[in-house]
Amino acid sequence: MAANGGALLKVKNVEVIYDHVILVLKGVSFDVPEGGIVALLGANGAGKTTTLKAISNLLRSERGDVTKGSIEYLGERVDQLSSNDLVKKGVIQVMEGRHCFEHLTVEENLLTGAYTRRDGRAEIYKDLELVYDYFPLLKDRRRSQAGYTSGGEQQMTALGRALMARPKMILLDEPSLGLAPQLVEEIFDIVRRLNEDEGVTFLLAEQNTNMALKYADYGYILENGRIVMDGEAATLRENEDVKEFYLGLSSGKRKSYRDVKHYRRRKRWLA
Amino acid sequence: MDFLYSVTADPVLQIVEDPVFFLQIILEGLMAGVMYSLVALGFCLIYKASGVFNFAQGVMMVLAVMCMVTVYDAGFGILLALLVAMVFMVGLSFAIERVVLRPMVNQPQIILFMATIGLAFFLEGFGEFIFGGSSQKIVPTEALHIGRDALLIPMFGSEIRLQQLDLTAGVCAALLVATLALFFQKTTVGRALRAVADDHQAALSVGIPLRSMWVIVWSVAGLVALVTGIMWGASSSVDFSLVLIAMKAFPVLILGGFTSVPGVIVGGLIIGVGEKVAELYWGDALGGSIEEWFAYVLALVFLMFRPQGLFGEKIIERV
Numbered sequence A: 001m002a003a004n005g006g007a008l009l010k011v012k013n014v015e016v017i018y019d020h021v022i023l024v025l026k027g028v029s030f031d032v033p034e035g036g037i038v039a040l041l042g043a044n045g046a047g048k049t050t051t052l053k054a055i056s057n058l059l060r061s062e063r064g065d066v067t068k069g070s071i072e073y074l075g076e077r078v079d080q081l082s083s084n085d086l087v088k089k090g091v092i093q094v095m096e097g098r099h100c101f102e103h104l105t106v107e108e109n110l111l112t113g114a115y116t117r118r119d120g121r122a123e124i125y126k127d128l129e130l131v132y133d134y135f136p137l138l139k140d141r142r143r144s145q146a147g148y149t150s151g152g153e154q155q156m157t158a159l160g161r162a163l164m165a166r167p168k169m170i171l172l173d174e175p176s177l178g179l180a181p182q183l184v185e186e187i188f189d190i191v192r193r194l195n196e197d198e199g200v201t202f203l204l205a206e207q208n209t210n211m212a213l214k215y216a217d218y219g220y221i222l223e224n225g226r227i228v229m230d231g232e233a234a235t236l237r238e239n240e241d242v243k244e245f246y247l248g249l250s251s252g253k254r255k256s257y258r259d260v261k262h263y264r265r266r267k268r269w270l271a
Numbered sequence B: 001m002d003f004l005y006s007v008t009a010d011p012v013l014q015i016v017e018d019p020v021f022f023l024q025i026i027l028e029g030l031m032a033g034v035m036y037s038l039v040a041l042g043f044c045l046i047y048k049a050s051g052v053f054n055f056a057q058g059v060m061m062v063l064a065v066m067c068m069v070t071v072y073d074a075g076f077g078i079l080l081a082l083l084v085a086m087v088f089m090v091g092l093s094f095a096i097e098r099v100v101l102r103p104m105v106n107q108p109q110i111i112l113f114m115a116t117i118g119l120a121f122f123l124e125g126f127g128e129f130i131f132g133g134s135s136q137k138i139v140p141t142e143a144l145h146i147g148r149d150a151l152l153i154p155m156f157g158s159e160i161r162l163q164q165l166d167l168t169a170g171v172c173a174a175l176l177v178a179t180l181a182l183f184f185q186k187t188t189v190g191r192a193l194r195a196v197a198d199d200h201q202a203a204l205s206v207g208i209p210l211r212s213m214w215v216i217v218w219s220v221a222g223l224v225a226l227v228t229g230i231m232w233g234a235s236s237s238v239d240f241s242l243v244l245i246a247m248k249a250f251p252v253l254i255l256g257g258f259t260s261v262p263g264v265i266v267g268g269l270i271i272g273v274g275e276k277v278a279e280l281y282w283g284d285a286l287g288g289s290i291e292e293w294f295a296y297v298l299a300l301v302f303l304m305f306r307p308q309g310l311f312g313e314k315i316i317e318r319v
Helices: A048-056 A083-089 A106-112 A121-134 A136-140 A151-163 A181-197 A209-215 A233-238 A240-245 A257-270 B002-007 B009-017 B019-050 B057-073 B078-104 B109-131 B164-186 B188-198 B200-205 B210-235 B240-256 B261-282 B290-305
Strands: A007-018 A022-033 A037-041 A064-073 A091-094 A169-173 A201-206 A218-223 A226-232 B150-155 B158-163
Touching: A007 A048, A007 A201, A022 A037, A022 A048, A022 A064, A022 A201, A022 A218, A022 A226, A037 A048, A037 A181, A037 A209, A048 A064, A048 A091, A048 A169, A048 A201, A083 A091, A083 B200, A091 A151, A091 B200, A106 A121, A106 A151, A106 B188, A121 A136, A121 A151, A121 A181, A136 A151, A151 A169, A151 A181, A181 A201, A181 A209, A201 A209, A209 A233, A218 A233, A226 A233, A233 A240, B002 B009, B009 B019, B009 B261, B019 B057, B019 B158, B019 B164, B019 B188, B019 B210, B019 B240, B019 B261, B057 B078, B057 B109, B057 B210, B057 B240, B078 B109, B078 B210, B109 B240, B150 B164, B158 B164, B164 B188, B164 B210, B164 B261, B188 B200, B188 B210, B200 B210, B210 B240, B240 B261, B240 B290, B261 B290
Parallel strands: A037 A201, A037 A218, A091 A169, A169 A201
Antiparallel strands: A007 A022, A007 A064, A218 A226, B150 B158
């Protein structure tokens, strides 16, 4: 790791094209340090999900292709691996919109997360208890079909399922989607605890900039398939532009529409 | 009035007059039902794990038994013949995964369904090319220890006949279903297969390798097809017209639910008994040949009132 400059994951100048024509990522580069929580921020269609799927290699099943650049994990190129191999290496994605197996019970959902593990039943069931420690709610619902549980419980199931693979790194896509603010906070608290206690590295794609910057160490802002800004989470939170465009806080006086347009144009040039 | 009498009172009177005959009919219906269930089982497996309705299941059944019989007729032992047929079916699954399914990942189900229709036609031609199309083949029942006699069970001073072949089919079906139920509910691979059925993408994301899952489930369906083919072949002879039996699997699946192994069995039994009883007691009144359409009409009624079938997975919709 030292040889890799401390970065667990290095994404270098990645370009993604869907269906051979639609250019979605236009050269995205960033690093995720081991043990960190890094946030990818941006509006709808900015390319957050595509970036995560490019890393976890789920793109190919959606007719997307990484056409340029490289993705290195632990100093090794992983962009040609199957998602199955990548999970074995310790990178797992929690997809946007939960994607639980609805006809399986909550517990069966969790156990499918351990599919790639070969360290025996005892170890797997030990981790199941660990997941229940983090999500006591799931223990009560363990026998219910996941399709009938609430949105919050499904998000917990999806996160717990990823944990069952004993990952080094979780790619977490939009965990706040469709959840009440209180629940969002609860999920993020658990993310932080997992990060601190279990040493899981997180790469987080979020629209909820406020929440993400509160829990992440470092943030990258994506716009139109490019990274337009990055910095320590604390710095980004104080940045005037981030406040204005992503946190919805303006500096008091109302700006005229012309200024805004001018600003957007300038930003595109900078990118 | 005559018509009313013949559809309501008359059948009941007939049943009361000769209850042993009625039992005999029920028994025959059950045995026919088991045979339908066996056919439907293969469809059910593939549908469960990949959401694909495999139109080629009927052809796979014929190919499996053709392969077995051909090897046996060439003078090899029955065990070797069975083994070769199994290997053939597993090999076929690998080929189907590579050539048909892999390029179609993440396509809508209807496209996969169309692909299996194409596969069915291809396999039929391919089978005729390898095993010869015209000649009918006979399943070596003696070598397989399937009796051809009928057992006579005394009942109320009369007798009920039970074909040994039917009995064997029933036992085979029971064993298959029990094994499959255990496999799907209790094993890691079974659980992963159910996960794949629910959500391909999510299954990929947790590291379940879709390709090997498909090979596994098509292989299992191929083995079920072999057993089914032997049973059906033993009751008549083996040729490609057996493919048509697969048509009987549709109503069974609709009745039992596409995703349920026990449902397939119950559905098959209901249809088997239903059509035999309807034919014998209501046949004259309704103009005969009820057996031909009974199953399909029943399926239609089910589609109207319970589209997921008796035991099918409910379509979960959160509101």
